[in-house]
Amino acid sequence: MQAVYRIGGLPEGAPHASAAFHADHAAAIADRLADAPESLVIVFPRASYDHRGWRRAAIADLARAHAPVRVNGLVDGDPAAMARTLAFLEMAKGVTGQLLAVDGAAA
Template sequence: MKTVPIGPLPAAPLDAAAVFHRDHLPACRDAATDVAIVFTPADHTHRAWRLAAVQELARAAAPLRVNAVSGADDAAIENALAYLAAAPGVTGQVLVVEAAA
């Protein structure tokens, strides 16, 4: 599985989506294997554009899988990536993770 880390994006959802599509979409689209996009945390206003982008990438890449993980805790992100690697039926999803309590 190819992991594509996405650094901090603008706070405004439209601006963040524009930067993602301009700067990061090619790396997500041109993979010859399953892709896991790793976003930095963002508030709920970013959920719709992230989910739409991941779902469209997953449709275009089928039968390969495209998913995303969003979070700040490295261990939680690694656990989510391990889950996705072992879950061949999961695609087009955005998982939001947090540190274990």
């Protein structure tokens, strides 16, 4: 079973967005992980390139901390491409700790 957690709007600046992610979403993500899904995909809204670093670090840290649950990040994009990517991640048993951008999203 794969769980999906969608992040709502975050501040534009990368440092503020990172702080908001950890302050506003960490508890809900921990709750999802406590249910022990096979996989959790965290869907981020599109953002500029400077968000990539903190997002990658957050996903990698969550994946290491919650193994064997697979944790990946996905940057929102075209709905059809998102559906295909979510289906791929559900079947890709060896993929964890990755941040994937769909439809050319910058971060």
